[in-house]
Amino acid sequence: MIVPMTKVRLLGARKHLPEAIRTVQDAGVLHLAQPAALAPGLPSAPAATDHRRIRQLERLLADVQFARSLLAAPSPLRSPPVALPDVHALAVWARLGRRVRRRAETLRDRRLALEEEQALVARYQRFFKAFASLELARHRFADVSAYHVVLRPDQSGQLARLRAALAERLDNTFELLAEPLPTGETALLLLVPASVARRIDELLAEANVQEVPMPAGYGGTLAEAIPRLLRRHDEIPAELASAQRERADLVARHGPELARAEAAVHDELERRRAIGLSASTMHAFVMEGWLPSGTESALAGALDQQFHDAVMLETVGREHWRSDDAPVVLRNPRLFRPFETITRMLPLPRYGTIDPTPFVGVFFPMFFGLMLGDVGYGLALAALSAVLHLKTRPGSTPRAVAEVGGACALFGVAFGVAFGEFFGDLGRRWFGLEPLLFDREHEVLAFLGLAVALGVAHIVLGLVLGAIASRHTHPRTALGRLLSAAIVLLIVVAILAAMERLPHALLMPATVLILIAFPAIVILEGIVAPIELFTTLGHILSYARIMALGTASVMLAIVANQMVGAMGSVTVGVLFALLFHLVNFALGVFSPSIHALRLHYVEFFGTFYSPGGTKYQPLGHWSPPRERPA
Amino acid sequence: MESFWVALSAALAVAIPALATAWAQSRIGPAAAASLAEKPELSTTAIIMIAIPETMVILGFVVAVIIMLRGGGGAG
Numbered sequence: 175m176i177v178p179m180t181k182v183r184l185l186g187a188r189k190h191l192p193e194a195i196r197t198v199q200d201a202g203v204l205h206l207a208q209p210a211a212l213a214p215g216l217p218s219a220p221a222a223t224d225h226r227r228i229r230q231l232e233r234l235l236a237d238v239q240f241a242r243s244l245l246a247a248p249s250p251l252r253s254p255p256v257a258l259p260d261v262h263a264l265a266v267w268a269r270l271g272r273r274v275r276r277r278a279e280t281l282r283d284r285r286l287a288l289e290e291e292q293a294l295v296a297r298y299q300r301f302f303k304a305f306a307s308l309e310l311a312r313h314r315f316a317d318v319s320a321y322h323v324v325l326r327p328d329q330s331g332q333l334a335r336l337r338a339a340l341a342e343r344l345d346n347t348f349e350l351l352a353e354p355l356p357t358g359e360t361a362l363l364l365l366v367p368a369s370v371a372r373r374i375d376e377l378l379a380e381a382n383v384q385e386v387p388m389p390a391g392y393g394g395t396l397a398e399a400i401p402r403l404l405r406r407h408d409e410i411p412a413e414l415a416s417a418q419r420e421r422a423d424l425v426a427r428h429g430p431e432l433a434r435a436e437a438a439v440h441d442e443l444e445r446r447r448a449i450g451l452s453a454s455t456m457h458a459f460v461m462e463g464w465l466p467s468g469t470e471s472a473l474a475g476a477l478d479q480q481f482h483d484a485v486m487l488e489t490v491g492r493e494h495w496r497s498d499d500a501p502v503v504l505r506n507p508r509l510f511r512p513f514e515t516i517t518r519m520l521p522l523p524r525y526g527t528i529d530p531t532p533f534v535g536v537f538f539p540m541f542f543g544l545m546l547g548d549v550g551y552g553l554a555l556a557a558l559s560a561v562l563h564l565k566t567r568p569g570s571t572p573r574a575v576a577e578v579g580g581a582c583a584l585f586g587v588a589f590g591v592a593f594g595e596f597f598g599d600l601g602r603r604w605f606g607l608e609p610l611l612f613d614r615e616h617e618v619l620a621f622l623g624l625a626v627a628l629g630v631a632h633i634v635l636g637l638v639l640g641a642i643a644s645r646h647t648h649p650r651t652a653l654g655r656l657l658s659a660a661i662v663l664l665i666v667v668a669i670l671a672a673m674e675r676l677p678h679a680l681l682m683p684a685t686v687l688i689l690i691a692f693p694a695i696v697i698l699e700g701i702v703a704p705i706e707l708f709t710t711l712g713h714i715l716s717y718a719r720i721m722a723l724g725t726a727s728v729m730l731a732i733v734a735n736q737m738v739g740a741m742g743s744v745t746v747g748v749l750f751a752l753l754f755h756l757v758n759f760a761l762g763v764f765s766p767s768i769h770a771l772r773l774h775y776v777e778f779f780g781t782f783y784s785p786g787g788t789k790y791q792p793l794g795h796w797s798p799p800r801e802r803p804a
Numbered sequence: 805m806e807s808f809w810v811a812l813s814a815a816l817a818v819a820i821p822a823l824a825t826a827w828a829q830s831r832i833g834p835a836a837a838a839s840l841a842e843k844p845e846l847s848t849t850a851i852i853m854i855a856i857p858e859t860m861v862i863l864g865f866v867v868a869v870i871i872m873l874r875g876g877g878g879a880g
Binding site: 519520618619622715716718719721722723725768769771772775776 | 847848851852855856858859862863865866869870873
């Protein structure tokens with residue numbers, strides 16, 4: 175649900191403004207309103223014009239944060255207690271931030287250069303041994319040019335052709351030495367008289383082989399480069415370790431002070447920005463903001479304790495503020511909280527509308543379970559979710575995914591029992607598991623009916639929620655949505671009556687009511703209403719995907735089971751069946767997730783969801799990233 | 805002979821929308837991937853965009869099942 179908010183106004187003597195803001199920051203509950211929402215005509219507080227100081231603090235904070243990120247300095251477990259920074263402390267932190275940032279940048283550049291060089295040396299290392307042994311032969315010849323070539327494994331036939339071409343053109347005045355590499359390639363050292371060196375390039379091009387390119391900065395030839403590269407190969411790890419030690423030393427020496435600086439400067443910056451969100455006269459100031467209903471007394475108490483009557487907190491009547499301006503904070507029961515991960519993938523709902531999380535918490539695992547619908551696959555998913563749950567941190571997104579997975583597994587097992595499926599028809603064959611609801615393999619139309627019926631229920635629920643959400647702001651739209659829901663239900667009644675699943679006598683009244691409701695909805699919502707109604711009917715049919723994916727899942731499981739008898743050897747058949755079940759399980763988890771998401775985002779949310787809410791960000795103290803609310 | 809036409813109709817009811825879905829997704833997929841490279845926060849929109857054309861083949865599958873059941877070519 176969306177937490178109800180209360181708008182409050184702070185009024186007080188202007189001289190108390192900085193202290194009042196500090197008290198508000200200590201309370202950490204007030205989301206300050208933008209100046210546009212304040213009483214018009216009131217000038218901003220003078221300190222708000224202190225843009226220069228704000229820019230200085232922003233630069234300082236950027237330096238400190240960048241230095242800490244470069245050093246990968248660990249954040250403290252909780253916000254460090256920081257006193258109000260004076261000018262001297264800020265100047266010290268500014269110098270420290272700049273100095274550590276520059277040093278950290280130098281260390282980072284050095285590490286990157288060393289890692290790049292290490293990768294280059296590693297790339298050439300496989301040639302070293304081969305060419306080093308070949309180079310020994312080179313010293314037997316005077317005034318020769320050397321060519322270093324590597325033949326790919328598929329070019330092994332080129333060696334004989336190259337040797338023949340060289341013999342023909344150079345009249346045997348060359349030496350071609352070959353050394354196989356562990357990778358299947360062949361290293362070649364070609365030694366020719368310096369006088370014929372120019373013709374060799376053409377010959378190598380004709381033979382479609384290329385010289386090993388020389389790494390820059392290690393000499394002009396591979397003969398010069400090899401010893402240098404080998405030397406660097408031994409030196410680089412020590413240099414990397416030295417850079418790492420230097421970084422660790424910087425973290426140990428300056429990490430805690432930088433963390434304190436980040437917290438203090440962040441808080442100071444927030445306070446200065448908050449002053450910009452106030453308005454003042456010669457003697458008084460005013461600020462407005464929102465806080466969760468029920469917390470205003472705590473803030474009022476803190477202000478009263480510090481300022482007595484000099485700073486007052488008053489509640490702004492609900493009729494004086496618009497829902498669109500209020501910030502949004504979602505708070506759901508523990509059971510539904512993991513499903514906020516799904517809701518948060520879209521922009522926040524606007525204040526005053528409906529948080530769909532509880533509905534997602536019911537329907538998402540239900541749709542997933544209907545599509546998976548197998549005890550065996552459900553238990554496998556439960557095991558995976560349990561492992562993920564054990565390996566993740568409370569409050570993290572992977573933990574929420576594990577909990578959503580657990581709910582989906584529960585529904586998968588429940589519908590598996592209802593459909594009598596355990597790895598397809600294995601349960602039936604092994605221990606006589608029979609469907610309690612219907613057999614998905616044979617009763618496809620019954621499954622289709624169930625899927626579409628769920629679609630009707632889901633869409634009608636969405637339309638009703640849409641009507642509730644817009645009843646105050648857009649009453650005509652609310653009425654139109656209710657009428658749409660009624661028309662959908664009447665169409666269902668008419669179809670069932672025509673198919674004689676309901677008494678046939680209902681057909682005529684339902685049809686007449688549809689004919690009456692149709693012009694009414696056009697009057698209420700305009701000419702687009704019939705188009706939207708047909709879109710809604712299309713959305714309901716879209717729920718047929720539950721049947722389609724569910725049927726495909728059970729059919730694939732049955733095919734996997736049939737492989738045991740179809741492969742000749744039982745062992746091979748069992749292995750293929752297991753592999754096929756594994757593939758089906760992967761598909762059975764992935765596809766239902768995507769399609770259940772789509773049914774929610776497109777079909778369900780489309781009927782009522784109203785995105786565009788402002789995130790609730792109260793003025794508070796700096797907190798380590800892991801403590802910040804998502 | 806009738807069962808041949810029933811089977812062919814059912815096959816076409818799936819095959820033609822499947823081709824259409826494949827064509828649509830072949831256009832949407834690269835565009836979504838390119839968008840995600842620049843704006844990872846668009847992942848939800850990308851998922852929705854990629855999943856939207858699948859409605860065609862799913863409804864095709866439903867029609868094929870109905871053809872098979874009404875035409876007597878399948879279990880039911």
